[in-house]
Amino acid sequence: MPKYNRWWILKPVVFLLCLTPTLWISRAGWLTFQGLPGGLSANPLDDIIEFTGIWTLRFLMITLAITPLRRITGISSLIRFRRMLGLFTFFQGCLHLTSYVWFDQTFLWGEILKDIIKRPFILSGMIGVTLMVPLAVTSTRKWIARLGGSRWQKVHRLIYLSGIAGVIHYYFYEKSDIVDPLAYGILLTILLGFRGWRAMRQRGLKPAAT
Amino acid sequence: MLIQRASDIPSSEITPEDLYHNRREFIKTASTILGLAAVGTIVPGCAPESVGAAGEAQAKGKYDTTEKVTPFEDITSYNNYYEFGTGKDDPARNSKNFKPKPWSVKVEGMCKKPATYNPEDLIKGIATEDRIYRMRCVEAWSMVIPWAGFPLRTLIERLEPLPSAKFIEFKTLVDGNQYPEQRRSFFKVLDWPYVEGLRMDEATHPLAIIATGIYGKPLPNQNGAPLRLVVPWKYGFKGIKAIVNIRFTDKQPVNTWQQQASQEYGFYANVNPNVDHPRWSQARERRIGEFLKRPTLMFNGYADQVAELYAGLDLRRNY
Numbered sequence: 001m002p003k004y005n006r007w008w009i010l011k012p013v014v015f016l017l018c019l020t021p022t023l024w025i026s027r028a029g030w031l032t033f034q035g036l037p038g039g040l041s042a043n044p045l046d047d048i049i050e051f052t053g054i055w056t057l058r059f060l061m062i063t064l065a066i067t068p069l070r071r072i073t074g075i076s077s078l079i080r081f082r083r084m085l086g087l088f089t090f091f092q093g094c095l096h097l098t099s100y101v102w103f104d105q106t107f108l109w110g111e112i113l114k115d116i117i118k119r120p121f122i123l124s125g126m127i128g129v130t131l132m133v134p135l136a137v138t139s140t141r142k143w144i145a146r147l148g149g150s151r152w153q154k155v156h157r158l159i160y161l162s163g164i165a166g167v168i169h170y171y172f173y174e175k176s177d178i179v180d181p182l183a184y185g186i187l188l189t190i191l192l193g194f195r196g197w198r199a200m201r202q203r204g205l206k207p208a209a210t
Numbered sequence: 211m212l213i214q215r216a217s218d219i220p221s222s223e224i225t226p227e228d229l230y231h232n233r234r235e236f237i238k239t240a241s242t243i244l245g246l247a248a249v250g251t252i253v254p255g256c257a258p259e260s261v262g263a264a265g266e267a268q269a270k271g272k273y274d275t276t277e278k279v280t281p282f283e284d285i286t287s288y289n290n291y292y293e294f295g296t297g298k299d300d301p302a303r304n305s306k307n308f309k310p311k312p313w314s315v316k317v318e319g320m321c322k323k324p325a326t327y328n329p330e331d332l333i334k335g336i337a338t339e340d341r342i343y344r345m346r347c348v349e350a351w352s353m354v355i356p357w358a359g360f361p362l363r364t365l366i367e368r369l370e371p372l373p374s375a376k377f378i379e380f381k382t383l384v385d386g387n388q389y390p391e392q393r394r395s396f397f398k399v400l401d402w403p404y405v406e407g408l409r410m411d412e413a414t415h416p417l418a419i420i421a422t423g424i425y426g427k428p429l430p431n432q433n434g435a436p437l438r439l440v441v442p443w444k445y446g447f448k449g450i451k452a453i454v455n456i457r458f459t460d461k462q463p464v465n466t467w468q469q470q471a472s473q474e475y476g477f478y479a480n481v482n483p484n485v486d487h488p489r490w491s492q493a494r495e496r497r498i499g500e501f502l503k504r505p506t507l508m509f510n511g512y513a514d515q516v517a518e519l520y521a522g523l524d525l526r527r528n529y
Contacts, residue, residue, distance in 0.1 A: 045501070182397075
């Protein structure tokens with residue numbers, strides 16, 4: 001039996017793990033709705049907006065960590081989880097966007113448009129999610145083949161911009177305690193810096209002219 | 211301590227709070243018996259609507275709103291009180307050992323009675339009243355709170371401010387032993403102490419009160435015990451908590467949030483649906499307990515009482 005099979009066994013496990021935040025918030029929301037303990041705060045709708053937002057950012061960081069982890073640990077098979085993690089990032093982003101559109105703006109599209117135009121806070125969040133749409137669409141095998149490996153990879157570097165937009169969005173969200181947004185900013189800098197550093201080193205090692 | 215003079219309105223009449231707690235007990239018991247606690251589902255007849263209505267407080271005074279009062283549990287579990295932490299649940303969690311007694315209030319500046327008082331002496335003989343007020347947070351959520359307190363005006367008269375006093379400034383306690391956030395030395399969330407201020411005509415307006423209780427009970431620590439300012443036509447952050455310092459001055463105080471981010475928070479902080487916070491709209495608010503946001507009212511619905519205070523003032527610039 002080929003060796004890689006065990007990674008396929010791990011996939012459903014990772015899938016379920018990725019689902020736990022959503023299951024948790026669903027249960028807490030349900031408890032709140034029922035007036036039972038263990039639920040959300042007195043403002044459950046804003047809790048949901050906040051929760052889905054922070055988890056979007058967390059999934060994004062985890063996804064971005066795959067490549068550096070592969071290089072550092074040498075466990076190349078980690079790549080098998082990258083698409084799933086990326087799609088979970090997009091899923092959380094969609095939940096976050098939906099909760100904003102629904103709970104915060106109650107589908108008042110005019111208000112939403114005004115929000116986007118007037119407020120860098122909202123604009124940065126919108127950019128963050130929107131940039132993930134082409135990545136989710138082209139995440140299939142078919143699209144990789146259609147675009148060709150290197151072009152596909154270039155498109156998928158949009159996730160870097162999405163991450164930057166997400167951290168900026170988070171920074172704008174906090175009223176005065178900037179420790180958490182700063183921590184995410186540092187983490188993102190490390191994750192992107194690793195790639196930049198490698199790219200530079202590789203370029204340096206290559207023969208000068210081709 | 212002080213303050214809790216027996217009210218003319220028994221607390222049982224202000225709110226069927228017992229009922230409120232009982233129903234929670236009942237649901238909990240019922241679910242446990244049915245083994246449903248973890249799943250938290252299907253207890254027919256226990257859905258929120260059948261038990262809801264935590265407070266049908268009865269509006270008695272002329273300033274009372276008749277709107278449905280926010281449950282005690284929500285008022286005391288969802289707070290902004292950064293000295294205890296920036297999370298909404300931090301104040302309730304971290305204020306359990308806070309000591310609102312013994313307490314002292316230093317009165318200083320342009321008045322005839324500057325001194326350090328203990329609250330009992332400071333407000334001796336002042337009757338507390340119940341006031342059911344809307345409370346609109348600058349973060350676009352709101353509550354209806356049955357305060358007990360006394361008009362700030364009564365206290366000010368007692369301290370005999372000089373004619374030169376144009377403003378009144380308040381400060382919150384500084385005590386790193388009781389306030390975890392004040393122990394933090396890196397990336398402090400705010401500059402302590404928390405400072406707030408009012409113009410004298412605002413401070414002496416009959417709507418402005420010093421709260422000493424809610425729901426017929428002494429003020430819980432997370433709500434600003436023992437003395438907390440309530441100015442219902444302004445955003446909640448004007449309602450400074452755990453007051454230890456009162457100063458009469460001729461210069462407009464720089465309140466904490468203005469100092470922190472002056473492009474976002476001003477001195478006046480009047481509730482105004484037409485002037486947005488730079489990062490979000492102030493046109494609507496989420497009343498705690500409701501699903502859809504409701505429109506925010508000018509001066510939080512107290513325009514008839516307070517609009518004249520601001521005649522001729524550019525509210526867009528003086529946010």
